Structures are given as C-alpha cells and as structure tokens.
Amino acid sequence: MTRLLSASATVLAIALAAALAGSLEGVRTVLAVAVPYAAFAVLVLGLSWRVVRWSLAPVPFRIPTVCGQQKSLPWIASSRLESPHTTAGVIGRMALEILAFRSLFRNTGSRLERGPRLVYREARWLWLAALLFHWSLLVILLRHLRLLVEPVPTLALVLDRLDGFFQVGAPVVYLSDGLILVSLTYLLQRRVRNPQVRYISLFTDYFALVLLGAIAVSGMWMRYFARADTVAIKQFAIGLTVFRPAVPANLGDWFFVHLALVATLAAYLPFSKLVHLGGVFLSPTRNLANNNRMKRHLNPWNYPVKVHTYQEWEQEFHDKMAAAGLPLERP
C-alpha cells in the first residue's frame, strides 16, 4: 500500500508543480519548451541505448519456447505459428504476440479444491484489459498527430472519425478515451486487490499505471471539461516540432499538467519496465525459429572446454575392457 500511495503522491506532486510552473510567467517557458525537448531527447537516446545494449549482447543459443508441434515427418502437421520453423512463421508468431498478446491469451486461473483437486479456468480479463489499454494508447497517440502536423494526416482524420463513431457528446467522446480509463482502472485495481500481484508489485509498477492514468485524465479533462484552446495548443505544438517554439498565454493549467506528465513518462520510459515496448521484439524465446536440428546456430563466444577424451577413458578402463572382450583402440 505504501508503494501505491508513494507512487500516487509522486504523480500528484509532478502535476501540481506543473500547474504552478504554468502559471508563473518566467518558469512557464522553461516548462513548455525545455522540458519537452529534454524529455524527448532522453526518450530517444535512452531507448536507443537500451536497444543497442540488448543488440550487442549475443544470442549464444537458439532457445525458442516451443508451443506447438515441431516440423518433423511430412505427414505430421506442424504448427507454423506456435512452433515456427521458417522466418515467415517467426514473423507470424511475433505479430500475434505483439498485436494480439498471444501468450497472455493463454492465461488460466487455478484453484485448489477439496480432494485435493486443482482446477483451472480461463482467465482472460488481464489479456483483454492489457490489449485494450495498448491499442487505445496507440490510437490516442496517433490521434495526437492532429495537433502536431499540418495538414492533418489522413490516418489521424480517419482514426478520429472511427474513434468518435458513436457521436456521443460535444465534443464527441472518443471510444479510446473510455477504454483506456476502463482498462487502466482494471489493471490498477487488479494490482491492488489480487494478493499475489500486490505482493510482487514495486513502486515502479504503480507509478507507471498512475502516471498513465493521470495523463489520460488530464488530457480528457482538457478536451471535455476545461475545453482547452486547441488552436493555441496546435500553434504551440507545431512550433515545437519545427524548432521555433512560441508559448501562447492561453494554454491553460491543465495543458501544463498534461505536458509535464507526458514528459515524465517519456523520460522515465527507457529506465523502467516500460522498455518492454522495445524488448518484446528481441525476446529469444519468441523470435527464433524452432529449426534447431535443421540449421546450425552459431555462438560467437563458443570456446574450447576441458573434455574427457576417448583415449583418456580407454586408458583408465583398458584392462577391464580387454577382460570383457570390448573392442579397443590400443589392444
């Protein structure tokens, strides 16, 4: 509980500091200009550094976790996606993993009943919430292109239309906004209420969820309630992207809160568990083909080791082997 509270307090402190800084004439420019640039730089450099670190570490052995029938005899159907033996199969497996969270979809819950009887049931809420959260986040990020690029890319316009399909409220309520709130709430309550998950949760686990939630809430507050001046925001945002930053006076407190929290997320991401967004592509148990016996895998640091040779072995057991009538290299 301490960890959840301290994570929430940290996020709240950042938000309050941002609101305060946004209202102070001199500090405002720093927050609006220096902080986003710095955070973005940390994100790009930090993430690259992480990916380079991983890439520099070799993959000495081909160790896929095989989840289906191997390719062996021609009359046995092999599982192309769960036990891929070709590159296309691996790409398919990775696509399923990254786009549909295949492995999480397998999730089961277990219960020990009298008897004893261990029973398992399907437990897909975690999968559903995780999938909704990640896809909503992606849609929301892409929707933001509306504010960053002029003319607005078609992708952003189309997403906007689809996301606001239900035409509820004014401004139109986005589906992704609702889903991200629901999914984040589910994930946070699960972390708090499930005793096992609570036990393993660290400060950073709560911090990431609360921070993402606060970003979503502050953004929605701007759109639906504070009715932020989107023209001013867009003018400011485009100024940042072309390195001619100008800070209009009418951005509003909530905008600074939102901006500061996003900057925090960006700078925090490379140094936290959130780097899974890059790491998932590199996982050797998923992105390697199960073709181990078909094609030799090379280990760059394979080194000679001390072995017990046949000659040493025969020498030790020579007489016993001779007596038993076993063939010998040196009779």
Add this chain to the structure above:
Amino acid sequence: MSNPNPKPEELVQIGYQPPSKDWMDPSVEFRKGTFCYSALPKNLNYLGLPNAREWQPFDEDWKLPPDWKQIILDGMKERLEKYRSFRLFMDICVRCGACADKCHFYLGSGDPKNMPVLRAELMRSIYRRYFTPAGRLLGPLAATPLAGGRELTEDVVKEWFYYFYQCTECRRCSVFCPYGIDTAEITMIGRELLNLIGCNINWVLEPAANCFRTGNHLGIQPHGFKDSLDFAVDELEELTGIRVDASINRKGAEVLFIVPSADYFGTPHYYTFLGYLALLHEIGLDYTFSAFASEGGNFGLFNSHEMIKRLNAKVYAEARRLGVKWILGGECGHMWRVLHQYMDTMNGPADFLEAPVSPVTGTRFENARSTKMVHICEFTADLIHEGKLRLDPARNNRWTVTFHDSCNPARAMGLLEEPRYILRSVCQRFHEMPENTIREQTFCCGSGSGLGTDENFEMRMRGGLPRANAVRYVKEKYGVNLLACICAIDKATLPPLLEYWVPGVEVAGIHELVGNALVMRGEKPRSTDLRGEPLVELEAAHA
C-alpha cells in the same frame, strides 16, 4: 519443524495468501525435505570446480570464498554481456503476474518466491542495485523496497540457492509470459553464479562427475555396461524366444544409438530398453551402442553452460570415432533439450556425419539434417506409418494409458504428435489428460533438473501435485492405470509421486509398450509382457 515426510492430506493444506513478510527479506529456513544436500568435494575436485569443501545448506557458515561477492557480481556482469536472454529478462518484466500460478512449485507450495516472477526478482533486485543507472547512481539508497533493489548479502546467496534449486527449468511459465521470459534461463544463470562460489548440489554434481569419468551418470564402467546389455539380451530372449544382437563400440555401424543410462539400469526404464532392443532387432538396424557415450542425459544442463558442453562433447566425438552415419537418441527429456537446442551449436558442426535416413523406410529426416540426431519416437512413428511393423496392440490391454508430455521434448522440441501416434498404434485404450496439463502446457514431474533426490522428497511431492492431480482426473474418469512418458527422470520420479498422490497408476516408457505390441518374426507365443506379467484380455481382444 514439521514432519520430514508429511502425509498427502497434510501436504495439501496449501495457503496461497502471501505472508506479511516483504519478499525483499532474503531469510530462508532450510527445512528438511525441501532442499538438496551440498555437492561432495570429490565431485567438485574431479570436475575442477571451485571452492570444494564440506558444508551443508542448513549450516550457519557456508564457507564462501573471501571475495565471493565480487565473484558473483563479476559473473553477473560477464553473463549480462554474453546472454541477450539474461539482460533482456532482467529488464523487461512488468510483473503482470500471469506466470504466478503456472509454476508447479508455486501451486504445490504456495510459497510466493516460487512464483516465476518472484524467483526472477530475487536476481533482478540485485541487478537493479548493481547494474542499472539508477542503482549505480543511488548506491546503497537503491537497496530499499521503494527503489526495488537489494544488497547482495550471504542471505541472498542462501535464498538463491534455495529457490534456484526449487525450479526444475521446465519452462512452463515462459509459455504464458507475454514477453516469453524464461525462468529456466534465469535459474540456469543463477546456478552458474552459485557454482562460481562452490554452492552446488550433489544430486547434480555426482552424476556430472560420473559422466565425465565413466561416460554415464550412474558411473557404470564399460564392462558393467556390457554386463547390463548382456543381461537385457538374455532376458529378452527368455521373454520372446529371440536372441538379439546388441553390439558395443562397434566401428562401421550405420547408426550410433545413445540412451540415458537409467534405461539400462533403472526400473521401469529397463522395460523400455528391452523394447528398443526388440524393435531395432526386428527392423534389422545396423547400430551400435557406445560404452564411452553411454549417457544421453546431461546433468551439465543443471550446472552450467560450460558443463553442458564438456559432457556433451563425447556424443559427436564417439560418432566420429566409430564412423557411423548418424545418431539415434532414446527416450529422455533434458537430454533432448541439450541435443536439440545446444549440441550442434556447442560441439558441431557434425559435417562428418550424413543427414539421417531410415534404412528401413527410406525416409530422410530433414528436420535433423544439421544435427544428424533423430529422436527414437520420430524414428518409430515413421516405421509404423510406413507399415514396417507388425503390431498387436491387444498385448497392452492390461493398460489404460495416458501420456505425460515431458517438459523438454514438449517445450524445447515440439515433439507432441509422434509419441501420441505411436501410443495409438500400440495400445487400444488411450485417454488424454485435460488440455491445459499436456502438450506445451504440460506440468513437470516436479523432480527435474537434478532435484529428484530423496532428501528433497517433500518439495518433489509438492511440485508434482499438478501433474498427479491431472493423472488422478483421468484415473477417475477413464480408469487410467498407466502413465506413459519419454523421459528418464520422469520414469524415476513419477512412480513415487503417483504412489503418493494417485496410488494404482504405474509409469512406462513408450517403447516398452512398443516392445509389448511388436510381433517379432520367429518369436515364441508371448505369455507375458516385457515386465514378465501375464498378458490379459488377449483372447477377448482377438475374438
């Protein structure tokens, strides 16, 4: 302290509610029945491993080398640079907990540190303290519950020992992890690090030392191997009336056949061994055993990557010396993890061998064209499919069979259909266990990776509970009385497990059932199966 051998009804009082003690507290109670004894100095010395000494896990003083901490940290650094898996798995876990109740040790013990995520956190907390930018920046300040780091202390070493030898490296958790984080990788590296300061268990190191010296885990010397083989040949003749020819170290044979040593020394493995002999005689395969490569298994896998390579080297060396064309491998679990995922990389290329072709069916085993080693279930499935065997499945009518996918053939190889195809061909009553307990989701026997020793009995029974539970389900539903499997450790440790949780179900290898069903040319009328038990229901089945 509790009873060293608790009864099933006591053992099953499992609380899954985590304790109030924070997991970052490393203190461990070494309770009898839940850990393995230390490796004997003679075994460490024979293998040239560091810090050989007399000690036990329950001792206060583990007699670690003075610079143990630096050794561990240096060892971690080296491995973070050598294994992408290790570095990545230290970095990207989000602690979603999907793995938590996928581990048989967690299901059987309720100990939160047996959740794969926490087992890995035992290592990650050290990683965060010593190897991340925040950890290095904050120093000791990073070793707080809030920062998620821990100081590396002797208590942490003891905790690592306890929990890294309470993981069977079965990789079930990895199936469910959204990033494929494989606890086996972490456990393997954790054990390597412990090994650097001489904290290892005898049940791993003694077989490894034996294997290095004599060629097999059991320490059977060449003439002893010959005796075992001769005995089996005699016994098979008594059972079938046919005297098979089984050669040892014969140069120029077409195929080198390598089996786990338990097959010719353990029960019920031995009946599978008889099955191999009958089968390979019947099809007239030109093969030889080797008394030097008299072990397919590789306890190096449970010690270090280097030890895998040291023990595995003899397979290709012997194939080259004997001048065979390709290699056939018997029923064994972790043996096949090594042969399938490590051997070619470590000790290949096997360019002196030929891509395996079955001389009986002409089938070319394309899937083994580089490694040149074929699993006997692949080989036999092909024989049956091509109609090369005369089988009388009614001879197995004593049994109602289910199949336990051994962890490594399932999750390292994907050898799922071959054994099932064989089983359906050689016995008439076969029923699967529930689907989330078989195939890639199979549950471990609870005694793999070198933990199958008697002093670890309680933890083995706990770890085996999910497997036994699924067996019990099919026993009650279909009357299953035989659990077939293709792993030597399974065959050694499932019988006591089932005796404990599901009395009345026996354990057999696939090729024991093949040997029973196989109608050999010129055989005498069989009155018993390979176990010497009378055949039952034979007439009813023929009628």
